[in-house]
Amino acid sequence: xxxxxxxxxxxxxxxxxxxxxxxxxxxxxxxxxxxxxxxxxxxxxxxxxxxxxxxxxxxxxxxxxxxxxxxxxxxxxxxxxxxxxxxxxxxxxxxxxxxxxxxxxxxxxxxxxxxxxxxxxxxxxxxxxxxxxxxxxxxxxxxxxxxxxxxxxxxxxxxxxxxxxxxxxxxxxxxxxxxxxxxxxxxxxxxxxxxxxxxxxxxxxxxxxxxxxxxxxxxxxxxxxxxxxxxxxxxxxxxxxxxxxxxxxxxxxxxxxxxxxxxxxxxxxxxxxxxxxxxxxxxxxxxxxxxxxxxxxxxxxxxxxxxxxxxxxxxxxxxxxxxxxxxxxxxxxxxxxxxxxxxxxx
Amino acid sequence: xxxxxxxxxxxxxxxxxxxxxxxxxxxxxxxxxxxxxxxxxxxxxxxxxxxxxxxxxxxxxxxxxxxxxxxxxxxxxxxxxxxxxxxxxxxxxxxxxxxxxxxxxxxxxxxxxxxxxxxxxxxxxxxxxxxxxxxxxxxxxxxxxxxxxxxxxxxxxxxxxxxxxxxxxxxxxxxxxxxxxxxxxxxxxxxxxxxxxxxxxxxxxxxxxxxxxxxxxxxxxxxxxxxxxxxxxxxxxxxxxxxxxxxxxxxxxxxxxxxxxxxxxxxxxxxxxxxxxxxxxxxxxxxxxxxxxxxxxxxxxxxxxxxxxxxxxxxxxxxxxxxxxxxxxxxxxxxxxxxxxxxxxx
Numbered sequence: 001x002x003x004x005x006x007x008x009x010x011x012x013x014x015x016x017x018x019x020x021x022x023x024x025x026x027x028x029x030x031x032x033x034x035x036x037x038x039x040x041x042x043x044x045x046x047x048x049x050x051x052x053x054x055x056x057x058x059x060x061x062x063x064x065x066x067x068x069x070x071x072x073x074x075x076x077x078x079x080x081x082x083x084x085x086x087x088x089x090x091x092x093x094x095x096x097x098x099x100x101x102x103x104x105x106x107x108x109x110x111x112x113x114x115x116x117x118x119x120x121x122x123x124x125x126x127x128x129x130x131x132x133x134x135x136x137x138x139x140x141x142x143x144x145x146x147x148x149x150x151x152x153x154x155x156x157x158x159x160x161x162x163x164x165x166x167x168x169x170x171x172x173x174x175x176x177x178x179x180x181x182x183x184x185x186x187x188x189x190x191x192x193x194x195x196x197x198x199x200x201x202x203x204x205x206x207x208x209x210x211x212x213x214x215x216x217x218x219x220x221x222x223x224x225x226x227x228x229x230x231x232x233x234x235x236x237x238x239x240x241x242x243x244x245x246x247x248x249x250x251x252x253x254x255x256x257x258x259x260x261x262x263x264x265x266x267x268x269x270x271x272x273x274x275x276x277x278x279x280x281x282x283x284x285x286x287x288x289x290x291x292x293x294x295x296x297x298x299x300x301x302x303x304x305x306x307x308x309x310x311x312x313x314x315x316x317x318x319x320x321x322x323x324x325x326x327x328x329x330x331x332x333x334x335x336x337x338x339x340x341x342x343x344x345x346x
Numbered sequence: 347x348x349x350x351x352x353x354x355x356x357x358x359x360x361x362x363x364x365x366x367x368x369x370x371x372x373x374x375x376x377x378x379x380x381x382x383x384x385x386x387x388x389x390x391x392x393x394x395x396x397x398x399x400x401x402x403x404x405x406x407x408x409x410x411x412x413x414x415x416x417x418x419x420x421x422x423x424x425x426x427x428x429x430x431x432x433x434x435x436x437x438x439x440x441x442x443x444x445x446x447x448x449x450x451x452x453x454x455x456x457x458x459x460x461x462x463x464x465x466x467x468x469x470x471x472x473x474x475x476x477x478x479x480x481x482x483x484x485x486x487x488x489x490x491x492x493x494x495x496x497x498x499x500x501x502x503x504x505x506x507x508x509x510x511x512x513x514x515x516x517x518x519x520x521x522x523x524x525x526x527x528x529x530x531x532x533x534x535x536x537x538x539x540x541x542x543x544x545x546x547x548x549x550x551x552x553x554x555x556x557x558x559x560x561x562x563x564x565x566x567x568x569x570x571x572x573x574x575x576x577x578x579x580x581x582x583x584x585x586x587x588x589x590x591x592x593x594x595x596x597x598x599x600x601x602x603x604x605x606x607x608x609x610x611x612x613x614x615x616x617x618x619x620x621x622x623x624x625x626x627x628x629x630x631x632x633x634x635x636x637x638x639x640x641x642x643x644x645x646x647x648x649x650x651x652x653x654x655x656x657x658x659x660x661x662x663x664x665x666x667x668x669x670x671x672x673x674x675x676x677x678x679x680x681x682x683x684x685x686x687x688x689x690x691x692x
Contacts, residue, residue: 035396040505041434041581042400042495050381051397054388055477055492057445061484088387099403099490131401138407144445144490146401149388159386235387
């Protein structure tokens with residue numbers, strides 16, 4: 001698609017069928033379960049295993065801002081956040097459908113960029129794009145993705161399986177995507193005042209990447225299979241650690257203790273938080289969009305996981321009556337609160 | 347949900363999780379294949395058969411107009427048009443996911459009405475609502491639905507299987523939904539001029555129902571199974587007979603002859619077309635939103651279908667070289683053109 005960036009083809013020139021043809025003509029499917037992809041009333045899938053299905057909608061101006069979100073990255077992220085939900089079931093994503101509504105400010109080339117990102121994510125994660133819908137919108141861009149995954153029924157991991165004494169684990173580090181967003185928002189404000197300003201993100205590249213091009217934890221899903229671990233419960237962190245931990249405790253009818261000092265935080269996150277006068281722990285607890293996996297394992301699996309790099313043991317599950325608590329660095333107990341992002345309130 | 351119509355609860359008051367809880371708390375699943383519905387990172391499905399997946403996005407101001415589209419009907423229609431795509435594969439719809447973006451002009455009660463329609467459609471068609479996403483939008487309402495169906499692999503009917511000499515069949519009648527839309531648009535214009543005017547739709551109730559509360563052809567899918575018919579190709583009519591017939595011919599690498607006099611048209615459609623100075627055949631060919639099934643059968647199945655009420659035999663498949671032709675009442679040949687609805691051009 002190189003060299004197309006300067007072209008501008010009105011979508012109305014090619015029409016819906018021309019658009020679909022242009023976006024999907026090069027797609028090849030790779031999963032054995034994909035019997036038919038784009039091009040009929042429906043895609044056809046023959047899965048030998050159990051199927052999981054998840055869906056997500058991203059709205060311009062609510063979930064992303066075209067001022068700092070390149071369309072290729074947006075497509076990549078839109079796919080990845082759905083894969084993350086499939087991994088959170090301990091399942092392998094295999095197919096996605098993609099529905100897009102666009103206003104006339106977008107050209108065919110813009111949607112080609114978006115699809116380039118979508119298809120790159122599909123390639124990286126071994127997923128087939130098997131269908132979708134494209135239509136016009138009165139304002140902005142809306143992307144709705146449904147991801148389908150497969151797993152042996154016995155491996156599927158729900159939010160509801162945590163038991164007292166289970167160990168609470170989290171992958172990667174938390175709060176970095178949120179700090180990336182804060183940096184982008186800050187530069188946007190600077191840019192509004194002085195359009196000639198050049199953003200300076202040096203030292204914070206990792207935070208921007210976490211926000212603009214997050215990855216789902218395919219590697220952790222694969223590690224579970226190799227190590228013979230089936231977590232007792234699992235969820236991916238999209239709304240912040242606090243909010244997700246409360247979901248697990250609620251569905252599992254249990255309480256928890258999470259140790260502030262054990263929460264994994266990258267140095268860049270801490271530095272950026274300090275620079276912007278934000279509390280690092282609050283960012284890690286409530287920032288969201290980490291797309292890390294939060295899961296619980298039984299004590300029996302402790303030895304298998306205790307020294308795995310990139311997995312932090314941050315607390316344990318308790319009886320319901322003890323509530324859901326953060327144990328702060330100074331040893332006091334603070335109830336966990338769901339203060340994660342809410343599209344209806346911000 | 348009776349008695350709630352006069353209430354107005356801001357969605358921001360209940361938040362996303364409150365909204366999801368309010369909309370989905372009463373949902374019970376009925377299909378054996380549905381292992382887990384709403385409430386985890388993904389739904390879980392265990393289908394013994396082959397799975398088909400289809401998705402559709404409806405945008406306020408593009409696909410529907412809140413001036414004359416009650417939300418309950420909109421929910422019903424949004425679900426039904428997806429079921430129609432599943433039936434067009436000769437498969438049984440069993441699950442849907444529903445993603446909704448809404449602006450703050452909508453109250454919780456509005457979304458409850460929408461869900462009432464969605465769930466009514468699910469009940470009528472035996473489908474489980476198993477997941478979704480709810481978020482805010484900057485303008486209007488956007489609904490994205492993904493439907494999942496199942497079928498024995500040998501029964502799945504593609505657009506690509508039509509062969510020369512196959513008989514072209516269509517269910518129900520065509521053009522009525524389009525005429526219903528024309529009547530609604532006309533009354534909307536009258537209302538703009540004189541807000542006290544009362545719309546007069548007498549004699550045209552059928553057309554309005556076809557537009558506002560269409561049904562998918564579950565009965566025809568069931569008839570195929572009983573009669574032991576597997577169509578050689580099939581598609582549902584959402585963009586108009588011409589456009590869909592061209593899809594079949596394109597995918598099947600064949601031509602066709604369709605006889606104008608055989609195209610099924612309801613008397614109310616003809617009357618309304620006359621009243622509004624529209625050509626009835628054009629409405630039937632290009633109107634769209636009929637959600638009838640267009641399919642082809644081999645000559646061997648002719649006896650099984652020739653006298654079934656509600657199925658019209660409208661033409662036959664030819665070699666590709668003969669093109670796709672309409673045989674008019676006076677015997678002349680006119681090429682079929684795809685003039686169906688295009689959201690990017692209107």
